[in-house]
Amino acid sequence: MKYSQKVMDLYANPKNVGSLDEEDMDVGTSVVGAPSCGDVIKFQIRVDKDGKISDAKFKTFGCGAAIASSALMTDWVLGKTLDQAKEIKNQEVTEYLSLPPVKAHCSVLAEKAIAKAIENYMSKRKK
Amino acid sequence: MMEKPIYMDYQATTPCDRRVLEAMLPYFCEDFGNSGSTSHILGERAEEAVEKARTQVASLIKADRSEIIFTSGATESNNLAIQGGARFHREKGNRIITCAIEHKCVLETCYGLKKEGFDVVVLPVLRNGVVDVEMLEKSINDQTILVSLMAVNNEIGVIQPLDEISSICRRHGVLFHTDAAQAVGKIEVDASKADLMSISGHKIYGPKGVGALYVRKNPQVKLTPLFFGGGQEQRLRSGTLPVPLCVGLGTACEICEREMANESERLTEYKNYFMEKILGSLEEVYLNGDREFRIPGCLNFSFRGIEGEGIMLGMKDVCVSSGSACTSASLESSYVLEALSIDEDLAHSSLRIGLGRFTTFEEVDYVSSKIIEVVNRLRKMSPIWTKGG
Structure with missing residues (x-):
């Protein structure tokens, strides 16, 4: 598979790999994808008292595009409000990373990951 | 470093062995004759080169040189063996047996025949990748005309029990084809175990674009050709032989046999x-x-x-x-x-x-x-x- 330099850099030196405490009320967590499909992303955000994302972590099982997409997504959501983070579209990820068409689904998965993590955070807050 | x-x-694929390339080179620009044009010296030289190559291929698999048909590669060999065998023996029955881990060119050929009305049975493999021979025996009925099972799998490298498969097929009087592209030149292969055997050039340090099909002589295995034309290769594969490629395959086989x-x-x-x-x-x-x-x-x-x-x-x-x-x-x-x-x-x-x-x-x-x-x-x-x- 031929990848852009951006994908290769994110794959080689991904920022924000790791985990946050799932039990923490300020943390939203999502796990999207399935091992049987070859891609799983675990995505976590910490939301500060101003409603901004102050920390984001990911772990990914998948190809280079999946790793790069999730790493990029953690980077992009930092400092954003939840509404702003929801605005990030998979096409932007695809374009920024110049993903080959067969790998576009990886960016879709990354978009789903942030959406689900926000949903998880919101549902904790409601309780 | x-x-x-x-x-x-x-x-x-494998890189072409330099010795193979050296052997091929004279047949591009100097001895460029058509191996079918034996009325003159250049044709004769080409024919000699092709026949020497045929002997080298045969020797590696312990066959007779008259049992070797040059093709464009293992994909064509597999197509010729399976389509050709199935079509020739259509009157006798319509069942073809193969297995789940065959190369795509075997599976797709079988699926193509299924669309033409053949009854294709795809055998499972055991967890270790060895074909379920008990299932093979059970799947052979009086309509079965052909069994196609690979000698060595291309993804996992597992060697199939050709002796056992061969004796089951013999016992039932069913043609046995084996795709030996990953076996020949790597392990000892005895063509007489099969009725039809496919060989590839580029898997054994030969050039891409050439292969062979072993077609048993005794008793003679009959096939319907895929191509029609000048009747080369015992009418089984019309088309001018690519002399340098045949020489390459032969030399590659000869090196494998030695080394x-x-x-x-x-x-x-x-x-x-x-x-x-x-x-x-x-x-x-x-x-x-x-x-x-x-x-x-x-x-x-x-x-x-x-x-x-x-x-x-x-x-x-x-x-x-x-x-x-x-x-x-x-x-x-x-x-x-x-x-x-x-x-x-x-x-x-x-x-x-x-x-x-x-x-x-x-x-x-x-x-x-x-x-x-x-x-x-x-x-x-x-x-x-x-x-x-």
């Missing part, structure tokens, strides 16, 4: 070193395919918790594959690994390592270390890898 990139994908024993011994050592190092250094790594019944140059591992392409990306200076060459551009997991009933995530996490004639120990040591390093790194960032390290 090792030359980069390091090639460890010998089941996909196979030593090469096999060396590669077995390398393979064992590689395997023991990987299995000993990493948890939850699985060798796909039987540990014992495999060719010396092929290893296929699944690494729990990480995906195959991710591993390859971590070692851009190493050429390996995560499946067969035919499917490495697609996203589907390997149908061969799925047929072994391994866990779905493991089917996505495989790596095939192919060692061959030009592999050095230094490369084996480097690549195995590199894999361990990359696997450990990727596992740290995997959400489905829960163990430490």
Whole structure:
């Protein structure tokens, strides 16, 4: 598979790999994808008292595009409000990373990951 | 210093041996004759070269040279054997038996025949990748005309029990074709076990674009040709023979016959070193395919918790594959690994390592270390890898 330099850099030196405490009320967590499909992303955000994302972590099982997409997504959501983070579209990820068409689904998965993590955070807050 | 990139994908293709290339060169511009034009000296020289090559191919598989038909490669050989055999014997019956881990060119040919009304039975394999021979025997009915089972699998390197399969087919009077593209030149192959046997040039350090089909003479196996024309190759494969390519295949076979024993011994050592190092250094790594019944140059591992392409990306200076060459551009997991009933995530996490004639120990040591390093790194960032390290 031929990848852009951006994908290769994110794959080689991904920022924000790791985990946050799932039990923490300020943390939203999502796990999207399935091992049987070859891609799983675990995505976590910490939301500060101003409603901004102050920390984001990911772990990914998948190809280079999946790793790069999730790493990029953690980077992009930092400092954003939840509404702003929801605005990030998979096409932007695809374009920024110049993903080959067969790998576009990886960016879709990354978009789903942030959406689900926000949903998880919101549902904790409601309780 | 090792030359980069390091090639460890010998089941996909092999580099052409320089000795093979040297043997081929005179037949492009000097002795360029048509091997069918024997009315003059250039035609005669071409014919001599082709017949010498035919003898070299035959010798490697212990056949007679009259039993060798040159083709464009194993895909054509498989098509000719299966389509040609099935069509010729259509009056006798319509069942064709093959198995789930055959090369795509065998499976697709069989599926094509199914559309024409043939009854295609696809046998399962055991977890070790060996074809279920009991099922084979049970699947043969009075309508069965052809069994096509590979000698060695291209993804996992498992050697199939040709002796057993052969005697079952003989007992039932059914034609037996074997795709031996990954076996010939790597292990001892005796063509007389089969009625039809496919051979590839580029898997044995010969050129791409040439192969052969062994067609048993005694008793004569009959086929309906795929191509019609000048009646070359005993009317089974019309078309002017590519003399340089035939010479290349012949020379490649001759070198294999001479060097196979030593090469096999060396590669077995390398393979064992590689395997023991990987299995000993990493948890939850699985060798796909039987540990014992495999060719010396092929290893296929699944690494729990990480995906195959991710591993390859971590070692851009190493050429390996995560499946067969035919499917490495697609996203589907390997149908061969799925047929072994391994866990779905493991089917996505495989790596095939192919060692061959030009592999050095230094490369084996480097690549195995590199894999361990990359696997450990990727596992740290995997959400489905829960163990430490």
